[in-house]
Amino acid sequence: MRKIGLVLLGIAAGLLILLPAFLYLLAFMDSSLQFGYTRFFKEVYFTIVPGIALVGAGFFFQEKLTATEKDRFVLKDYLWTALFVGSLLLYILVFIAGPDSIFNRMGNLIPPIDFLAPEWNAFLLWISFFVVLVSSIMLYRSVQRLRWDKNRSGALMIGLLLSVFFSLMMDRFPLMRNLESTFESEKYSLMRNPANSLHPPSGLRYCRAPYDDSGETVTTFAPNPEGVRDDIEIIGIATVTFEKIQGAWPLDFGVYANIVDNLAQAERSVTLFDISFQDDKGIHGGSACGVTIKCDPLEGKPMPGRQTDILAKAIASSPQKIVGDFPIEATDDMKSKVANYQARLDILNERERLRNIKGGQLARVWAKLPVPPVVPIAEAYDGMGFANILKSDSGVNSQVPLVSRIVNTERSQQPDYNPDRDDYFYPGIDLVLAVQYYGIDLLEDVEVDFLKGVITLKNIPEVKYRKFDLETMAEQELDIMAKPNASRQIVIPIDVFGRMNINFRGGRYCFRYREILEVADMSPEEAGANYKNKIALVAMYYATGAGTAQDMHLGPYGDMAGIEHHAHAINTILNQDFAYTAPAWVNLLILLGIGLLMGMYQPRVPTGMSFVLALAIAAVFTGITLFVSFDLFSFHHVFPTVLILQFVQLVAFIGFRALTEEENVKFIRTTFSKFVSHDVVEELLANPEAISLGGSKKEISVFFSDVRGFTTISEALSPEGLVSLLNEYLSEMTELIIDYRGTIDKYMGDAIMAFWGAPARNDDHAYYACVAAIAQYRALQGLQKRWSERNIPVIDIGIGINTGLAVVGNMGSSRRMDYTLMGDTVNLGSRLEGITKTYGVKICISEFTYERVKDRVYARELDLVRVKGKLEPVRIYELMGLVNEADVESLKVSHSATPAKG
Structure with a gap:
């Protein structure tokens, strides 16, 4: 053990010297490499390296640190027990700590170098784990000394240590987090992919693409699969659109104005433009007129209207609700490049800045600059929200941000600075659209609580509407709330980034679609009848035209149009069908439960039976995860990490049993x-x-x-x-x-x-x-x-x-x-x-x-x-x-x- 301890101390000393030297060399190299290494350095230098040194010291001085009395528990044993229990409790408390916990409010380990040093919670997690490791080894030595059952004690210790270790990996290492995130997406693809099934009465396949392999339009569709609302419809700018306009991109704003005018008779409709109208366009029919060149009308003819004014007028005069989106930038570089930026921002802050904020200081900041639409359109909208999608580290998008915090840098250094009041909290477009659909006030009836991790929509009116059900062939009267309650409230779960889990109930092409020029050419009466009581989403939709913004994002079902992510998010809110992420204590409890359960039975059964029982536990846990947690309750908890834990624990205990049996053989041969x-x-x-x-x-x-x-x-x-x-x-x-x-x-x-x-x-x-x-x-x-x-x-x-x-x-x-x-x-x-x-x-x-x-x-x-x-x-x-x-x-x-x- 002394040799192992000496090796570990040598490794710690080497890393202590080499890691800063390597960081210094990278300072003269590519900045992207330096950034990645800095993240690695923060996680290793002040946490793992001291932990390795701690374990090495424990091994090196083991003989002095452990008791020698073989017939009783002595003071050293009690001290190691107290250290083991104390460090394990500290680990658990830090691991399950909420955003307002003292462990998450302690800040950086070394404030002057916060870009290099980790936060206190990360430091405490790593160090408490290493103390648990060292103290458990010392306690196992006590077990050997006192002639207790080494197999049973060792198996429980292995189960506990591996459970804690894998919980730490899941919390601190992107690889494990990405693995969990990837499997969350795979569950949707495996369990909720209607495209793999047929609609029983009609025999038609669910969720078909609007065009077949030959490019022909598909006209016959199955009804929407269960859980996918049929009142959400996409008006898409698709490849066929570019064929019709012969590459004249971007579309003239007059096309969008026609859409607004045609939907004016669609009672109780809400239209979303997932189009960022950032630039002031010129004359309708000639986009350069009035912008880069001067255009005069023919003699006796009126001056043509500007595209921006035409669209703004159509939106302002529409009796239906029209909402639009805008991007939020991660830097403030765009501020000087946007015309009339302050006027746009003033409109946004007056009408869309959320007021009812609690625990705002806990919200993670991921954006710096909102870029609202041009002034005439911003003034005409009934609501605006950002449309950014925050992908996980795995690259698969299964969440959508509903709230974004932007720090008020002018107030943040003042002594009376209060993030709830002084920072800027903006709504995502999906939240804005839900607010408009329910007819509530964004500023008065929406409350965001980052401490509880919820957005509450309050005072939803009791509004009924009639709908013809194609399945029953009867008209139904429905409440605008999918699950009405006495409080008339909807509570949406979010994380500290303001993101809501998208509870996908279908895959690609599951929402009805019409091509944008087709809708623009409809008569107001036809459009009004088709879009009554509906939500129309105007956006890019699998367009492949040259120079277009593809707006595609990787989702659980592969590459999906960005508007489909929003459609599924809106579907989640309006159906009150939320997907929940297990809190940290649930994941830790699962890992500890599985690890200790295996630790209890492994020493009591042969190795072959241990494999069988592990497979049985894995099968039962998989069934519960897929068919109960996910399918019934849309609840995401740790899964692949548990299976990896089981495999590693099996291998570890087989190795431990082999070493123990070798020790027993040596004891028997020596003794007898x-x-x-x-x-x-x-x-x-x-x-x-x-x-x-x-x-x-x-x-x-x-x-x-x-x-x-x-x-x-x-x-x-x-x-x-x-x-x-x-x-x-x-x-x-x-x-x-x-x-x-x-x-x-x-x-x-x-x-x-x-x-x-x-x-x-x-x-x-x-x-x-x-x-x-x-x-x-x-x-x-x-x-x-x-x-x-x-x-x-x-x-x-x-x-x-x-x-x-x-x-x-x-x-x-x-x-x-x-x-x-x-x-x-x-x-x-x-x-x-x-x-x-x-x-x-x-x-x-x-x-x-x-x-x-x-x-x-x-x-x-x-x-x-x-x-x-x-x-x-x-x-x-x-x-x-x-x-x-x-x-x-x-x-x-x-x-x-x-x-x-x-």
Whole structure:
């Protein structure tokens, strides 16, 4: 661990030096590269680099930072637990913090270099994560030290850490955010693409393009799919338009004036011009007249009207509502290039600047300069709104901004500056159109609350209208509110950028379309009948003419006309069918829930079953995400990140399990290979749970042997000779005990303590102990013969064997532990070894051992004795031989591949 810590500290030190140096070099390079690197630098230098150093220091000083007591929880453990819990709580609080939270109001970490340093919330997220990581590793060491279940503790720790890590990635890294954003769009394409289905009664395909592959006009359409309003219709400037005008672009404003005049009889209609009338056009029929050249009328003829005036007059005289859009620029470069800019801005501020703002300081600023239409048209409009579309980092547009904040730079430095009052908040065109449709006052009845993340439309009048339903072939009376309520309010969810999620109920071509010149050529009576109670959207529509503004944006269904994005946004508002984005705490809860759930079951099931359960959880979660959260409630929460978490957690736990098992194998081999047989070690490796680390009660047979007259022998030999003699004797006796599946407990000078029945189960442990004792005595006779031939004092031994219950397990102190046993059974076995001297026998067994082997051995009863520590007398026997002599060879591990019973 110290080496890993040293490497991490080295990496942190290297990054600490290299990152600023690289930034300095980029200062002399391309500015776009410098900007991208600056964002990377902010995210890494003050957050990840200190975090790597923190983890490295934890690894390097681990031995000093962790406790060594193996039998209890000590102060260091409590401190690490407190640090773990505290840092995890801090992470959660920062992650789920709302826009008004202190964590989001703390500002920049180092204000003087706010362009290089991160904000406090980002810093706290990263550092708290790294503290959680370090403290969890230290706590896992405590788990190992205290001999708790390492697999279960480790699996939960892995689940928790990975859940926190992926939540951090989702919050801080664009790649993960883009992945979530992309899948949000894919859900619409997968679940709500009517173009893949047919209208049952007619058999016609939903959402067909207005022109077929040959360019011919399609005249027969299916009704709109469910959820797509049929009172929203696009009047489009399409490719066929440019064929008709033979490339004369831009269109004369008179065309738009004809549209306004023709729709004047369309009762309760609202017309949107998604056309930015930024330039003052010349004479109708000759756009250069009155602008770049002077045009005089023929003698006796009146002066032709200017295009701008004609359109403005048509809009002003129309009894129906006409609204238009304008762009908002991200810089103020256009200000000096726009004619009469201040007059245009004054009109915009007087009529469209939102007044009822709450929490305005929380609104993110993404624009600097509105560019309203020319003055005559701006004055004539019933409403104006910006038409900008803010795409996500993934490039797919699934949101539309309804409100934009522009900071009042003249007031922002004043002590009484109040963003709610002093900044400029402008409505998007979709919000303006909804306001006009409902007939409410934009300035009085619209309230924007960035703290709650909502726009409230209030005081919607109870207006009814009649509509003929093609499905039922009956006329219906409908409320202008799709879902009327007693408060007559509609609450629209927005984010801090003022964006609303577009709840697409269809794809491309799902809204009815008519070509603009076709509508311009209609009679007022025909147009009035077609557009009664409708919303007409005049805009570019899949036009491919040279020099035209394409106005195409990538949406969930591929490239879509910009006006279709607005149409779906208006459809969302008017249907009161909003799509909601899960708050941060819901996403974090999902990640933690999945991670901890997997952490709970992974150590309890085999690896194969772990895969099966993970797939089952993924399938259930996918079903809930698609068919419940999205399809029923239009609720977007974390999804692909969860699947990635599951995969990574599976791989991580398999690796962790492999390392743990390798550690267990090493522990078993180190602990038992020197005093049990090889096959017992292999059995323990196959069933490591057979080893009770905390001690357990088992029935065993205990064996004691001791050398007779050892003091006399030691006096007759030199120290070297004595050691050589003992080693020769102990080696022979040890090999026999191990060969008969026994476990060497310890050597006590010349005495040996061993037992059968643990750690590996052996139901025939009493007989194995007896066979091993007889084999030892016979081997000793061979040793005695060799010693006599070498004039070495002859060793004789006594053996005592007892059978019964004993506590078996790892015992000892915090510094040294041994696998051993204790209890009355052990004490009696030791007493029996001493009794052999009194009765002059070689092997003495208790009645408890005899009862288990009496049909397989020859033994004679010696006495009924009361040994020290026992109140009841115990019957003892001399073990003399085996009924089946072949067992001496057949029960040896080295001669038999058959394991013991059990």
